[in-house]
Amino acid sequence: MASNDTELTTRPSVAVQAAGSTASGSVPSTAPVMQLNDVSVFYGSYEAVRGTSMPIQQNQVTAMIGPSGCGKSTVLRALNRMNDPIPGARVGGEVLFHGQNLYAKEVDPIQVRRRIGMVFQKPNPFPKSIFDNVAYGLRINDIKGRLDDHVEEALTRAALWDEVKDKLRKSALALSGGQQQRLCIARTIAVKPEVILMDEPCSALDPIATAKIEDLMFELASDYTIVIVTHNMQQAARVSHYTAFFTAEVDDKQVRHGRLVEFSQTGKLFTNPADKRTEDYITGRFG
Numbered sequence: 001m002a003s004n005d006t007e008l009t010t011r012p013s014v015a016v017q018a019a020g021s022t023a024s025g026s027v028p029s030t031a032p033v034m035q036l037n038d039v040s041v042f043y044g045s046y047e048a049v050r051g052t053s054m055p056i057q058q059n060q061v062t063a064m065i066g067p068s069g070c071g072k073s074t075v076l077r078a079l080n081r082m083n084d085p086i087p088g089a090r091v092g093g094e095v096l097f098h099g100q101n102l103y104a105k106e107v108d109p110i111q112v113r114r115r116i117g118m119v120f121q122k123p124n125p126f127p128k129s130i131f132d133n134v135a136y137g138l139r140i141n142d143i144k145g146r147l148d149d150h151v152e153e154a155l156t157r158a159a160l161w162d163e164v165k166d167k168l169r170k171s172a173l174a175l176s177g178g179q180q181q182r183l184c185i186a187r188t189i190a191v192k193p194e195v196i197l198m199d200e201p202c203s204a205l206d207p208i209a210t211a212k213i214e215d216l217m218f219e220l221a222s223d224y225t226i227v228i229v230t231h232n233m234q235q236a237a238r239v240s241h242y243t244a245f246f247t248a249e250v251d252d253k254q255v256r257h258g259r260l261v262e263f264s265q266t267g268k269l270f271t272n273p274a275d276k277r278t279e280d281y282i283t284g285r286f287g
C-alpha cells in the first residue's frame with residue numbers, strides 16, 4: 001500500500017466521512033478515497049463543469065469518458081489542484097480526500113500533488129538521464145533511503161526496469177514514446193502518491209505501447225487508486241472498475257456546460273446504462 005503518512009496541511013486534518021452519492025444513484029459500499037460533492041469548475045465567468053458528485057474508490061481504476069469539451073480533463077485537474085495556476089480558474093463545491101476538502105485554505109497544493117500525482121497525455125520526461133528523471137521527485141521531496149533502490153523500485157513497478165537497467169545514465173529523451181510514458185509513470189510513483197491521475201495517457205502511443213500501459217494500470221491498481229480520462233471507450237471498458245460518463249449541455253443562453261450524466265460500475269455502465277444519453281453515446285449514436 002502506498003504511503004499515507006504525509007499531512008496535506010500544517011494543521012491536523014478533520015476526519016469527515018465521505019458520502020457516496022453519485023449521479024446514477026449507485027453507491028459503492030466501501031468508503032471512497034476521494035469524493036466530489038457538487039463540484040463546479042469555472043474559467044473566469046465561464047462555468048465549464050457543473051455540479052459533479054461522484055466517489056473515487058480506493059485501489060480501483062475510475063475512467064472518465066464523454067465527448068470532446070465535456071470537461072473530463074477539467075474535472076481530473078480539479079482532483080489535485082492542477083487548475084490552480086490557470087488565471088481565473090476556480091473550483092466550487094468540495095473535493096474530499098480522506099474526508100478533507102483539498103480546497104480548504106490551510107491545504108498546501110504542493111502536498112496535494114505529492115499525494116495525488118499526474119501523468120499527462122504527451123510523455124514529458126525532463127531532458128535529463130533516465131535515473132535523474134525518477135530521482136527528481138525523490139530529491140526535491142527529500143525522501144529518505146537509498147536513491148538507487150527507490151529508482152529501481154519505481155522503474156520495476158512501472159514495468160520499465162528490464163529495458164533500461166543498463167542505460168540509466170542515458171538521456172530519457174532517447175527512449176521510445178511508450179517507454180517515455182512508463183518513465184513518467186515511474187517518476188510519478190517514485191514519490192509514493194496514493195492516487196494517480198492519467199489524462200489520456202495512451203493517446204500519443206501505438207497499440208503495443210498502449211497495451212503495455214493498460215496492463216500496467218491494472219497492476220498498479222493493487223497499490224494505487226487510478227483515475228483516467230480517455231476518449232477510447234474500449235480502453236475504459238478494458239481497464240476500469242468504475243466509469244463516469246460526462247456530456248456537455250447547452251443552457252438557455254446557449255452556453256455549454258459539462259455535466260456528469262452517469263457514474264457506475266464499468267460493466268453496468270457499458271451493458272445496462274441507466275441514462276438514455278449514456279446509451280446513445282456508448283452505442284455511437286452521438287459524440
Ligand SMILES: Nc1ncnc2c1ncn2[C@@H]1O[C@H](COP(=O)(O)OP(=O)(O)OP(=O)(O)O)[C@@H](O)[C@H]1O
Pocket residue numbers: 043048066067068069070071072073074075086231258
Ligand atoms: N484553460 C482554460 N481556459 C478557459 N477555458 C478552458 C480551459 N481549459 C478548458 N477550457 C474549456 O472548458 C471546457 C471543458 O474542457 P476540457 O478540456 O476539460 O474538456 P474535455 O472533455 O477534457 O475535452 P477533450 O476530450 O477534447 O480533451 C471546454 O469548453 C474548454 O474550452
